[in-house]
Amino acid sequence: MKHDTVSDRALDIPETQERNMSQEMENHYREILSALGENPEREGLQDTPARAAKAMQFLTNGYQQSLGDIVNDAVFSSDTDEMVIVKDIELYSMCEHHMLPFIGKCHIGYLPRGKVLGLSKFARIVDMYARRLQIQEELTRQIANAVLDATDARGVGVIVEARHMCMMMRGVQKQNSSMKTSVMLGDFRENLPTRQEFLTLVYN
Template identity: 50%
Template sequence: MYVLFNQGNADGAAKKQVARPQRPTREEAEQAVRTLIAWAGDDPDREGLVDTPARVAKAYGELFGGYDQDANEQLARVFEEVGGYKDMILVRDIPFFSHCEHHMVPFIGKAHIAYYPNAGVVGLSKLARVVDVFSRRLQTQENLTAQIADAIEEALKPRGVAVLVEAEHQCMSMRGVQKQGVSTLTTQFTGVFDRDPTEQVRFMTMVRS
């Protein structure tokens, strides 16, 4: 059985409905962890590991809680009384963690979000919550960046959105080439940020100042 959910894409295109398999039971999830422990070469019945499947299932509920959240709900309340403010709003250094959808290991970093308001603004904490909604899923950094920008664009209809995400990927530092300290930067621009390179420069300057 499959259920439908909305998901943006890395090209910044409109959201589309994607079929997702219905979740297994908690017991099935815990059994899968036991299988992985045994495949790794350890005994899932030894004292230190006997409760690990239950702990992992509980942890996954937290680490991937974004599947149960909707970014539109976080951005639903718009404040119109802003005293005529029309300049850039920037929230920078929003910490996040996510998991690479290719290897299911973490990538950890910061997101920086700016927009030019049109009809109103949202509470600053809501932008951080949007980052959490999308980061707490299996992701690529490119898709995460686009989804954050798309959600703000769709909800607020601002004059422009700018998103910069920088992160270190454990799938690169812990395995494969095993290069620690390497950062990956991705950006997404809409509206005035996309049309005017000077706005991009202003955004990057404010982020780095």
């Protein structure tokens, strides 16, 4: 089953439009510096708007990628039908509520049904969705659906563990807090022993 939504597809942005976006972002960062009471023309800040715009474009470049681009035919026939797990995939994303980072790791498990996905593609799928403005719950769901769509697996399980700067640096300022989210699809949702095997292998 395909989960093709606007958020799952790459945005087709022409090069000229991308340059205009970069310039517009640079102008906005300059205005933000002024609004903070800073002088954007002082030596330490002269190049900051351009650098900040470039950094933001990199941190959100998942909008320019699609699942088809990422997988790129790296799905291979296989007789393997036992659980496959990829653990501790680092992720860096941006909270859509405060545009502050959340940082953590992702664990992915799936039950192949005649096809396996190239190992590096799991990390690339995580990066593609992480490099968009996100909430962790939605990020977890998107990764799980993408793996299911790419592999047609009998089941997929995804766990994301992350620490959110919007909770650590501002607001309640709880530096030791973390958040765990999970999405279980197919056999991982419907079969308790399968789910338990996944959790055991991830955390042991």
